[in-house]
Amino acid sequence: MTASQSASQGATPGQTGKLGKPKLAFRPLPVPQVDVRGFWGDRVDAVATRTAGILYDRCVKARMLEQIDPDRPSPGVVIPFHSPSPDEAATAGNEFTGSTVTTQMFWDSDWGKTIETAAYSLYRRRNDELEKKIDAVIDMYGRLQQPDGYLSSWYQRIQPGLRWTNLRDCHELYCAGHLIEGAVAYYQATGKRKLLDIMCRYADHIGETFGPEPGKKKGYCGHEEIELALVKLARATGEQKYMDLAKYFIDQRGQQPHYFDEEARARGADPKAYHFKTYEYSQSHQPVREQDKVVGHAVRAMYLYSGMADIATEYGDDTLRAPLDRLWDDLTTKNLYITGGLGPSSHNEGFTADYDLPNETAYAETCASVGLVFWASRMLGMGPNARYADMMERALYNGSISGLSLDGSLFFYENPLESRGKHNRWKWHRCPCCPPNIGRMVASIGSYFYGLSDDALAVHLYGNSTARFDIAGRRIELTQASNYPWSGTVSIGVEPEAPTEFSLHLRLPGWCRNAALKVNGEAVDLHAVTSDGYAAIRREWRKGDQVEFDLEMAIDRLYANPQVRQDIGRVALARGPLIYCVEETDNAGQLHRIALPPTAEIEAHQQPNLLGGVVTLSAVARKEAFEDWDNGLYRTEPPAVEEAKITAVPYFAWDNRDPGEMLVWIRSAG
Numbered sequence: 137m138t139a140s141q142s143a144s145q146g147a148t149p150g151q152t153g154k155l156g157k158p159k160l161a162f163r164p165l166p167v168p169q170v171d172v173r174g175f176w177g178d179r180v181d182a183v184a185t186r187t188a189g190i191l192y193d194r195c196v197k198a199r200m201l202e203q204i205d206p207d208r209p210s211p212g213v214v215i216p217f218h219s220p221s222p223d224e225a226a227t228a229g230n231e232f233t234g235s236t237v238t239t240q241m242f243w244d245s246d247w248g249k250t251i252e253t254a255a256y257s258l259y260r261r262r263n264d265e266l267e268k269k270i271d272a273v274i275d276m277y278g279r280l281q282q283p284d285g286y287l288s289s290w291y292q293r294i295q296p297g298l299r300w301t302n303l304r305d306c307h308e309l310y311c312a313g314h315l316i317e318g319a320v321a322y323y324q325a326t327g328k329r330k331l332l333d334i335m336c337r338y339a340d341h342i343g344e345t346f347g348p349e350p351g352k353k354k355g356y357c358g359h360e361e362i363e364l365a366l367v368k369l370a371r372a373t374g375e376q377k378y379m380d381l382a383k384y385f386i387d388q389r390g391q392q393p394h395y396f397d398e399e400a401r402a403r404g405a406d407p408k409a410y411h412f413k414t415y416e417y418s419q420s421h422q423p424v425r426e427q428d429k430v431v432g433h434a435v436r437a438m439y440l441y442s443g444m445a446d447i448a449t450e451y452g453d454d455t456l457r458a459p460l461d462r463l464w465d466d467l468t469t470k471n472l473y474i475t476g477g478l479g480p481s482s483h484n485e486g487f488t489a490d491y492d493l494p495n496e497t498a499y500a501e502t503c504a505s506v507g508l509v510f511w512a513s514r515m516l517g518m519g520p521n522a523r524y525a526d527m528m529e530r531a532l533y534n535g536s537i538s539g540l541s542l543d544g545s546l547f548f549y550e551n552p553l554e555s556r557g558k559h560n561r562w563k564w565h566r567c568p569c570c571p572p573n574i575g576r577m578v579a580s581i582g583s584y585f586y587g588l589s590d591d592a593l594a595v596h597l598y599g600n601s602t603a604r605f606d607i608a609g610r611r612i613e614l615t616q617a618s619n620y621p622w623s624g625t626v627s628i629g630v631e632p633e634a635p636t637e638f639s640l641h642l643r644l645p646g647w648c649r650n651a652a653l654k655v656n657g658e659a660v661d662l663h664a665v666t667s668d669g670y671a672a673i674r675r676e677w678r679k680g681d682q683v684e685f686d687l688e689m690a691i692d693r694l695y696a697n698p699q700v701r702q703d704i705g706r707v708a709l710a711r712g713p714l715i716y717c718v719e720e721t722d723n724a725g726q727l728h729r730i731a732l733p734p735t736a737e738i739e740a741h742q743q744p745n746l747l748g749g750v751v752t753l754s755a756v757a758r759k760e761a762f763e764d765w766d767n768g769l770y771r772t773e774p775p776a777v778e779e780a781k782i783t784a785v786p787y788f789a790w791d792n793r794d795p796g797e798m799l800v801w802i803r804s805a806g
């Protein structure tokens with residue numbers, strides 16, 4: 137067993153392993169225990185071979201090394217954020233507006249996510265050159281760390297003397313959280329524990345600074361992240377104290393007197409002079425157990441709910457489960473784009489009002505969809521339930537991976553559902569949170585496929601892959617053969633080293649209306665074995681056992697609740713987990729002219745040479761003709777309408793060819 141394999145099994149060797157095991161919890165399999173091929177294999181390869189290296193190079197080009205390297209002079213001067221004009225942003229403006237910003241208070245978070253992406257990529261493919269570069273970054277953090285464990289490139293090198301004075305705005309614990317996640321991943325991938333030790337020292341310092349005990353600060357971060365990171369650290373080290381600290385930050389959030397008010401007064405500021413006006417922005421307007429509306433900054437919200445779900449799972453805390461379910465309902469029934477995108481407004485990078493889901497101006501930050509995947513996957517820690525897994529799948533296959541070009545080199549920050557052709561992928565962003573976030577999610581996709589408990593394995597996602605795990609002390613290999621998401625046929629081979637009894641929970645996706653299940657050739661009555669959207673098969677599994685799951689993958693027309701004014705009279709196309717869009721390159725210009733009759737037959741076509749291999753949809757629609765309007769703007773005669781064949785491609789793959797218009801919600805004719 138290699139160091140990385142042993143590390144992935146749980147407690148760190150040589151540590152005390154005091155962490156209790158929650159009852160009935162389903163934990164994800166560590167990344168190296170799942171090999172993905174096919175659809176996800178291609179994407180992981182793109183991240184491992186291109187994105188991971190690109191992230192490092194672009195962080196360097198954005199001058200992030202200068203901020204963290206204690207051997208270089210401090211960049212010292214804060215150069216104001218350069219806000220590009222719309223034209224700049226649409227063209228080259230986002231490529232390296234980094235050249236006008238040499239310092240940022242959240243650069244440590246970008247290093248943390250870049251290290252995490254590199255770590256997961258190293259599972260896939262050794263890369264000594266990248267590993268050496270990351271080791272050098274870790275060495276810099278080692279030299280930067282203060283004797284008491286504190287570590288923040290911003291507060292040590294740019295604004296010294298001000299640590300822990302503005303948790304509301306300055307991302308101090310958020311940065312710690314991302315470096316912790318990077319440290320856990322890098323240790324598990326390489327067996328090197330230098331960054332893990334650095335971050336344990338820092339987490340210990342944070343634990344000495346914050347907590348319920350007299351004399352400690354009663355604060356928490358304005359940008360959630362530290363909570364879920366401490367849960368990961370607790371799981372990797374076996375140290376209960378990190379779990380308890382995560383729980384403290386969750387419990388303390390939004391309590392009165394409000395920490396952000398008191399903190400502002402302590403630094404001589406007026407708490408009311410707050411840029412975002414309301415603490416809803418950081419979900420600290422109420423204690424978390426009283427919250428029932430998704431509000432504020434979308435990424436912050438997703439990270440908070442992820443941490444709450446972890447704590448609910450680890451402590452069996454139903455007082456957190458109830459608000460999580462209320463928040464889940466509020467998001468998924470009133471505030472979620474059909475792509476799994478969320479947070480429509482650029483103003484607060486977040487939520488506005490129920491059913492406010494504009495398409496062309498949708499902010500729908502890549503990080504927010506990635507955050508929804510994090511939250512959903514953690515809700516599955518409390519047991520298999522398609523309510524969460526369906527949304528995880530939707531965000532995964534649509535609104536999150538749309539943020540990364542097929543070749544792994546270009547990115548989206550915003551993920552609109554309609555474009556007039558000016559929204560195109562960029563090399564970098566002045567606030568580069570999304571590239572390493574989508575990178576680390578894709579590179580660790582294997583861990584989202586399964587949940588493992590003491591005597592059960594839940595299959596949340598389908599696709600060509602092999603998983604290795606232990607149940608009752610026995611090693612089991614489970615292989616999926618499938619062309620998912622292009623086909624709904626899944627063959628699962630179970631290979632235990634010796635006969636082993638356990639339950640296999642198979643997700644029955646919400647989009648599937650007809651399914652058939654066979655075990656060793658014998659049909660299983662799905663109705664009888666399915667609950668919460670998962671079919672459970674309990675048996676003594678033996679070598680060579682074979683499960684055949686056939687999920688009918690129909691083409692769906694989807695309609696929005698008429699309260700969504702932007703989508704009324706429109707239809708979206710879906711097939712299996714994929715949401716489709718039309719692009720100018722396949723459909724000529726002015727996509728708003730297209731109208732799809734409700735009776736039009738829609739056909740699916742395998743296109744192995746298009747966009748890395750996709751299934752396209754086509755139909756005969758109608759279109760207002762390109763007539764000569766004699767230079768007029770209005771007339772009494774309605775426009776002529778003609779037939780037009782339309783072709784739709786999966787939304788995630790848009791803007792990988794010639795730039796042009798794009799549209800998800802097509803007008804419905806008649």
Ligand SMILES: [Zn+2]
Binds near residue numbers: 501503549569570
């Ligand atoms: Zn982002």
